[in-house]
Amino acid sequence: MDYDFDYDLLAELTETHGPPGYEGNVRDIVRRELEDEVDHVESDAMGNVVGTVEGEADHEVVVAAHMDEIGFMVRRIDEKGFVAIDALGGWDPEVLRAQRVVVQTEQGKLPGVIGSVPPHTGGSDDDEREVHDVRVDVGLPKAEVEERVDVGDLVTMDQRTEPLGGCISGKSIDNRVSVFALLELARRVDDPAATIHFVATVQEEVGLRGAQTIGVDLDPDLALALDTTVANDLSDFDEYDHVTDLGAGAAIKLKDSSVITNRKVHRRLREVAEGEGIDHQFEVLPAGGTDTGGLQRAHGSVPVGAVSIPTRYLHTPTEVAHADDIAGAIDLTAAFLASEDGTHDYTL
Template identity: 65%
Template sequence: MADYEFDFGLLKELTETSGVPGYEDRVRDVVRRELEAHVDEVRTDAMGNVVGTVEGDSEYSVAVAAHMDEIGFMVRHVTDEGFVQLDALGGWDARVLKAQRVRIHTEDGDVTGVIGSPPPHTLSEEQREKTDEVKDVYVDVGLDGEAAKETVDVGDLVTMEQTTVEMGEHVTGKALDDRVCLFAMLAAAERIEDPDVTVHFAATVQEEVGLRGATALGFDIDPDLAVALDVTVANDVPGFEAGDHVTALGDGTAIKLKDGSVITNPKVHRRLRDVAESEGIAYQHEILPAGGTDTAGFQKTHGAKPVGAISVPTRYLHTVTESAHVADVDATIDLLTAFLDSETGEHDYTL
């Protein structure tokens, strides 16, 4: 069994709980429950962002953000034959959806469905060569047309059905993006007791559809410093050159230098590096060529603000087999905690 210090049971609960963009209700309940035990105040805004605040000894404030939403779908049509068609919420590669089980969240309860895949030997050459798209996906719910339309409504939410398990030295399942970082944030909130600065632990919404929750929240709480947590690409698998790995599992938490949406403040990422080295925490640098995170959401609102980001290296992003190394999860929690513990509000992040 892998050696790690974190609460796997809570990580499993967070990743297996549903919460697509704009409908993060179920996972939000878990987050509120966990924050209320460790912070001075918990509040939720009109978009659904949750903020747990630990009051510090100064007026200087730090926002730590991790998003609650997972990529999923909304029902757009139920055919006369009883098959359900979907509209994507977030960035899906339709190739990974074949032969997967899903959960449709209806007003009367959850309904299981499958995205079927016809036997390959029955496909024509044209069907074999066709590019997969989400709009062409059909969910089989095992009902005839009339019963299906009575059970499933347009607008119902759909998530992938998958459990989170230990696999060697890794954890694997759905929605590690970004529940593993949400978990790391909650773990840090549990450890922080008497900070010099006020810390806002923010669980944000609608990141997967445009960083919407963080952008609004950055305006509302107006922090002096923001640190976002998200997963990052680990293409350390066969088929990729070393220079394209971005990060590698087991090499430590990742300190972001840039992604497709943000260039982090050099003084912030250098201080993250210095804290990691002084505490003996394994780390690696992250240069992500595409994709965005809540880091940019905080940087773009309410004036120029210093931002940094810590990432959990993760293989197979935006699939149901996302995988992270347990040591990297521990390192992420350790670095975030040490960084917040050492933040006095007196560091000069201006350039």
């Protein structure tokens, strides 16, 4: 399939491993891609990356997307040599059965599986397991596991990124697809009126932590977050319960559990979308927070908005986003930034 964007870069980002607090491999890609597109690149003690394009107006805009993916940390090796793990981010234990994983050790990557008891033996109490109860099997004797795996090593899903009809499926679509959009935006920005900070944040999945510190360090006049959102346009859901629909356009966030976006910001996003003929929809997310909330209140009050990419099967190893929605989110944000010159009043 032909895409209106760099599919290979998106696949590289999604297939790279980077759970909360250990986003270094993703950070390296972000820095590599930003170096030639911005005036300067910096990072902080938490690992946030900021690529800045200087503008002429006395007006600063942050555009942020988080780099981390949900994953696990090793907490111990049990008496039989299986690896016990602790969750980094929100997992449904049900999706973990029969999955391939990678343990990131000091000696390199160690493949493993999260097994599931076969039905031939009458099944088990798998349905009642919590993430804390899950074990990783690396296929080695206990002594060798203890030699190679340390408490604190990271575990992430092992999944390829693949085209799926008009969509793209893989692990960590949440939120590498938005990091990809951030990098595409940096390529498009040319001589902006406002100073624009392209920010790849850390530790969003464990409490919006990176965004909160960025809000203090930069003190922007306006902040936009880029993230995924729920597309539960499935047979099991009534149409009126859909948060967003795949392929219906970029989502303009109105609220989630961490934020109610500034109404002047989301109305202007709508005006830009309508003026540019960009397909869009509105997002009212009942549960789940994003960096938008962290940016809104980290340095006093900041007007915030968010552009979201509808995604099916969030927080699973097989997340699915539509190529048209990805392209639309980039187009909408680019058009919005091109018209952001400091003259728009977002005070309420």
